Amino acid sequence: MSRGLKIFAIVAAVIVGVVLVVGIAVFSSFMGHRNEMVRQKEAITGTWAQVDVVLQRRADLIPNLVSTVKGYAAHEEEIFTRLADARAALAGARTPGESIAANQQMDSALSRLLVIVENYPNLKANENFLRLQDELAGTENRIAIERRRYNQTVQGYNTYIQLFPNYLVASFSGFAREDAYFETTEEDREAPQVEFAR
Numbered sequence: 497m498s499r500g501l502k503i504f505a506i507v508a509a510v511i512v513g514v515v516l517v518v519g520i521a522v523f524s525s526f527m528g529h530r531n532e533m534v535r536q537k538e539a540i541t542g543t544w545a546q547v548d549v550v551l552q553r554r555a556d557l558i559p560n561l562v563s564t565v566k567g568y569a570a571h572e573e574e575i576f577t578r579l580a581d582a583r584a585a586l587a588g589a590r591t592p593g594e595s596i597a598a599n600q601q602m603d604s605a606l607s608r609l610l611v612i613v614e615n616y617p618n619l620k621a622n623e624n625f626l627r628l629q630d631e632l633a634g635t636e637n638r639i640a641i642e643r644r645r646y647n648q649t650v651q652g653y654n655t656y657i658q659l660f661p662n663y664l665v666a667s668f669s670g671f672a673r674e675d676a677y678f679e680t681t682e683e684d685r686e687a688p689q690v691e692f693a694r
Contacts, residue, residue, distance in 0.1 A: 529665040536653040540674060543646040544592050550638045551599055555583050557635060558602075561628045565609065568619040572612050578605040592676035599678070606632075643678040650674045 562576055582605050585598035619625055654673050657666040666672075 525661075526665055526668075529662050530669050533653075533657060533662070533666060533669065533671045536649070536656055537671065539649050540646070540653055543642070543649045547592075547639070547642045547646050548595065550635060550642050551586060551595065551602075554602070554632065554635045554639060555586050557628060557632055558583050558606075561609070561625075561632065564622065564625045564628060565613065565616075565619060568616045568622070569612060575605060575609050575612055579609065581605075596676055596678055647677050650677060 558579055562579055565572070566576065578601070582598060582601035585601055586595060589595040589598050613619055613625075656662055657671050657673065
């Protein structure tokens with residue numbers, strides 16, 4: 497074997513070695529980013545499950561609350577219908593986006609119900625109503641905590657997949673942005689009008 501051929505073989509081996517090392521490093525980096533996206537996507541699923549649990553807890557309280565209020569305010573049928581519709585929408589929701597929309601309906605209907613309650617002093621003094629109202633308040637606090645945690649998890653994931661080189665890995669691996677956030681609606685931003693019975 498001639499000296500030139502030996503040098504060529506050594507250079508070729510070095511080039512192949514460098515390409516192999518770079519290829520392994522790129523592949524390893526790609527897989528590391530992809531695995532992190534999988535982890536964050538699963539974190540979204542886990543935090544959503546917690547949101548779903550507390551939303552269901554609230555939905556389970558609604559029938560008892562409605563029964564108690566109906567005893568005092570039977571003619572407030574519109575609000576009872578809105579609550580029933582919101583509860584049905586929540587039960588039928590298949591995606592986080594649908595659950596979030598149903599939850600906004602429920603928030604709106606519950607806030608209207610609590611405004612109506614102000615017109616019934618005897619109801620506000622009812623022991624069963626007070627217990628249900630306390631349970632509902634505790635559940636609302638849990639919902640707020642889990643919503644915030646869910647939104648933060650989704651935001652972290654969305655940020656991660658948009659950073660370089662993550663967005664390349666995300667586009668090759670089929671990871672897409674999550675857009676199901678809990679947001680305040682315009683209706684929620686308006687303070688309800690309370691009219692006290694005389």
